[in-house]
Amino acid sequence: MKEVKNQRDKYDKILQAATKVFAKKGFFASKVSEIAKEAGVADGTIYLYFENKDHILISIFEEKMQLVLDNMVKELSSEPGPIEKLKKFAQVHLKLIEGNKDMAELIQVELRQSSKFMKNYKNEKFLRYLDLIAEILKEGQEMGIFKREIIPGIFKRAFFGALDEMSRFWVLSTKKYYDINTAADQISSYFLKGICA
Amino acid sequence: MKEVKNQRDKYDKILQAATKVFAKKGFFASKVSEIAKEAGVADGTIYLYFENKDHILISIFEEKMQLVLDNMVKELSSEPGPIEKLKKFAQVHLKLIEGNKDMAELIQVELRQSSKFMKNYKNEKFLRYLDLIAEILKEGQEMGIFKREIIPGIFKRAFFGALDEMSRFWVLSTKKYYDINTAADQISSYFLKGICA
Amino acid sequence: MKEVKNQRDKYDKILQAATKVFAKKGFFASKVSEIAKEAGVADGTIYLYFENKDHILISIFEEKMQLVLDNMVKELSSEPGPIEKLKKFAQVHLKLIEGNKDMAELIQVELRQSSKFMKNYKNEKFLRYLDLIAEILKEGQEMGIFKREIIPGIFKRAFFGALDEMSRFWVLSTKKYYDINTAADQISSYFLKGICA
Amino acid sequence: MKEVKNQRDKYDKILQAATKVFAKKGFFASKVSEIAKEAGVADGTIYLYFENKDHILISIFEEKMQLVLDNMVKELSSEPGPIEKLKKFAQVHLKLIEGNKDMAELIQVELRQSSKFMKNYKNEKFLRYLDLIAEILKEGQEMGIFKREIIPGIFKRAFFGALDEMSRFWVLSTKKYYDINTAADQISSYFLKGICA
DNA sequence: TATGAATGAGAATTCATTCAT
DNA sequence: CATGAATGAATTCTCATTCAT
Structure with a gap:
């Protein structure tokens, strides 16, 4: 023991x-x-x-992404509806970045390289994470809250990409320009309400 | 000569x-x-x-990003208003990716690493590209078309990130799931009109 | 106990x-x-x-060669004369190889290297084994059976070498081309009677 | 050039x-x-x-064995009959060893290991060298000079083994006990005339 | 005695960069 | 300007050996 x-x-x-x-x-x-x-x-x-250096990186992804995934699922479950869930996703994602800069940077930067040098490594955990977004969307569409014409495969990437680019900026900057909550709220509001006056 | x-x-x-x-x-x-x-x-x-291997990469960014930048500026200039410009930006950006997979992949993947191993390289061209988005927003805000509370520094990253994640998907996939125009229109519509029914 | x-x-x-x-x-x-x-x-x-990896190898030689030596001495002792003893030596040596491929291969291949990497290891047992051949020769010379001009130091090596190369062939081949007895008899006959018609 | x-x-x-x-x-x-x-x-x-360390060893074998082979073929060609050729083979082989201790040692010791760590390397040159002996035997058998019952596949190994073990002794000893010519003559005479008085 | 996790010295190989031609 | 053979620093990974349990 x-x-x-x-x-x-x-x-x-x-x-x-x-x-x-x-x-x-x-x-x-x-x-x-x-x-x-x-x-x-x-x-x-x-x-x-x-096994080797590559597998250290792979193991980091596997382990950390599982935690991230579990945490997000748990956080979302306590939200009443799709709109709240989407807002929550943004909040939790950006908050996570703030608290785990190292991990965030890895996922940000190295994850993207992984498909190059680790040909056969499929990042299933990450895809699962993306799908959480798609599921929120679909739930909202079924409830008639979100437009039917939104394509989940596009939306999940757009929403994740928006958050991700934002956090990339934080991760790479030394100084933090914007408040996490402000950024999260802004971004989810772009998607929920659009930017038009 | x-x-x-x-x-x-x-x-x-x-x-x-x-x-x-x-x-x-x-x-x-x-x-x-x-x-x-x-x-x-x-x-x-x-x-x-x-000078060395690093500078080949830097030069690619400098040269290619200048072309990308010039092209985008030119394309945007013929659009009448901020809304059309934003739609155009999405169209042109994704179209560009499709036509220049190699370069797109470089910018996607290697650009992100660059700040790591090339300590003093500031990617000014890329920042300028992002600012094109901010300028469209500001123009719209001044015209009263876009909400005043949208923060340009957040918006430009969110919008770019959404497009970028989408194109990353294309660059890394062998097959293309969605039509370029569809994706561009969807994404700009998320931001312009929101996804709520 | x-x-x-x-x-x-x-x-x-x-x-x-x-x-x-x-x-x-x-x-x-x-x-x-x-x-x-x-x-x-x-x-x-x-x-x-x-003590270490080297000494495992040394111990194998010591232990196994002692057995080989004892066995050969015993087998030879029951033979009436030098000619029979020489024939017997060939028989016993090749038979031994057949029954102990692992050990044979070790003696074949690794023994030869031993002098390189184990500077101070003198393979006394092996030299003693060679001398059994020289003793058979000398016995025969004293009895007038073998030519006086045969030099024991050369003969023992030539005879051992002939058997050894033969067994090396077996050890390294997967298939066995010749019968053990045939080979032993042929080889001892070369030395005893020559190959001339 | x-x-x-x-x-x-x-x-x-x-x-x-x-x-x-x-x-x-x-x-x-x-x-x-x-x-x-x-x-x-x-x-x-x-x-x-x-290519790598292994291939240095392989190349040595290839290059050197070709020279050895060519030299032996040339030397044998000037001999009138099988008996002279066999004597010559012994002379040339042992002389070669004396003049090329380094190479001899390699072929002696490392060649034997080669089948272990260089699984797919077939030592064709060496097999060709052995066959020179078999050819001398066959020639003599056809001329009625050598006994018909001698099996070439056994004889070539026995004869080579005898010479080889002798030269191994020289290579590994610092002092040389016997004269090259004496040894060569003795060994070829064992095979040609037998050792019986 | 027995264990096996931990050690760390050591070696093959790679590849950006140089420079004599 | 162009070449490409040569360099040698640098790095991953192995494995004999040790020692706390």
Whole structure:
């Protein structure tokens, strides 16, 4: 029991260290030895827990995206209707970014590269996350709240993209120009009510 | 005069080759020798035109983004009002992606990394491109067409992000699910009219 | 007493496992952890019985060559004269190979390397084995059966080499072209009677 | 022309250096950087001429065995009959060893390992060399000089093995106990006339 | 004794960049 | 200007060995 705990601890410690290092320098510029140092383990120890450098990145996505996903599902469930859910999605997403800059940066920047160098890695968790948006839309359409002609496959990307670009700006900036809540409310309002006067 | 032309030719040939190679493999996985081969020049020749590998990428952004920028400005200028301009922006942006997959992929994926490994490179052209959106908004606000409370710094990112995520989907997919015009119209309509019934 | 027996058991088990693994992959390509796994012990346990990886190989030679040596001495002792002894040597040597492919391969291939990487290891057992041949020769020369001008130091190597190359062929081939007895008889006959008609 | 010469020179220089280093330390214990240093080139230069470390060894075999083969064929061709050819083979083989200790050691020791780590490398040149012996035998058998019952596949290995074990002794010893000619004559005489008085 | 997680020195290989031609 | 052979620093990953439990 104690040993199992220790192993899991070390696994987590490495993952956390890798998240930090990758976020700071990017995947390619990060050295395994840096991750090891950051995690306080020997270089070789990394390879007891991960097949190779690529798989560290993959594991980060898998683990973190699952948490993000679970959290979002939980948060949305307490909202009464589609409109509130969409607002909540924006709030929660941007809030999450603020609290996990390292992870956010990874998902922002490195995730996008992943399809290049990790040919066979399908980011299912991320697709599931996107689908949460589509489901909100569909629910609203069935209730007659949202226009029927909105195409879910387009909408989910547009809505996510809007939030994502916003958070990318925060992640890459050192200073924060806008308040999280303001930004979240603005963005969900663009989509809900449009920008026309 | 002829030599100058030849030099410019070779510079362009290398840039074009690099765009293709970077888009296919990503910046880090691309080798200078591959670019040289694709361009039909010797490895060493690359260094007569570019300081180093990083600067090839930077030059691509500079050159291509200028074209993109000029094109967008020209296209927007023929539109009568802010609403039409915003629709046009979406149309032109997505159309551009379709016609320049390599470049689109570069801007999508590698641009995001650039701030990591090229510390002092400020992507001014890209920021200028974003500002085109902000200017359309401001114009509309001044005319009373768009709501006053929309914050340009947030809006420009949300609008661009929505288009960008959509095109990322296309760039990375092999198959194209949605028609360009449909997507452009949907997205601009989300922002202009909202999605509520 | 029981513990001593157990210790010896484990020692033997490791040695047997190492013989198998070394034979299959060669000394350098074999991993200590593979030997441990094959022997059913923990990696660290190996080091309770052997100083290091090199000494496992050395121990195999020592132990196995002693058995080979004892067996050969016993088998030769029942032969009446030098001619019969030489024939017997060939028979026994090749038969041994057939029954102990793993060990044979080790002696064939790895023994030859040993002098390289294990600077101070003198393979005394092997030299003793070679000398059995020289002794048969000398016995025959004293009895006037073998030519006086045959130099034992050359003969023992030539005879052993002939058998050894033959068995190397078997060890490395998957299929066996020639019958053991045929080969043994042919080879001893070359040396005893020459090949001339 | 000059460049081609230079490239070939460097290729040869690396091969020669590798032969020396491999012979001294064995394939596995030899480091690519040592070979580079011995050859007077940078580590990376090795990889302009050879795919990897394995292929350096393979190339040595290919190149050297071809020379050995050509030389032996030439030497044998000037001999009148099978008996003289067999004597000559022994002479030339042992002489060759004496003049090329490094190469001899490689072929002796490392060749035997090659089937282990270079699974798909078939040592065709070596098999051809062995067949030269079989051909001498067959020629003699057709002329009625050698006994019909001698099996070429066994004989060639026995004869080669006898010479090979002898030369292995020389290669590994620092001092030389026997004269080359004496050894060659003794060995060929064992096979030709037998050792019985 | 036995374990096996952890260590970290070490090695092959890559590739951006240089420079003699 | 153009070349491309040569360089060598840098990095991932392996595995014999140790030692706390």
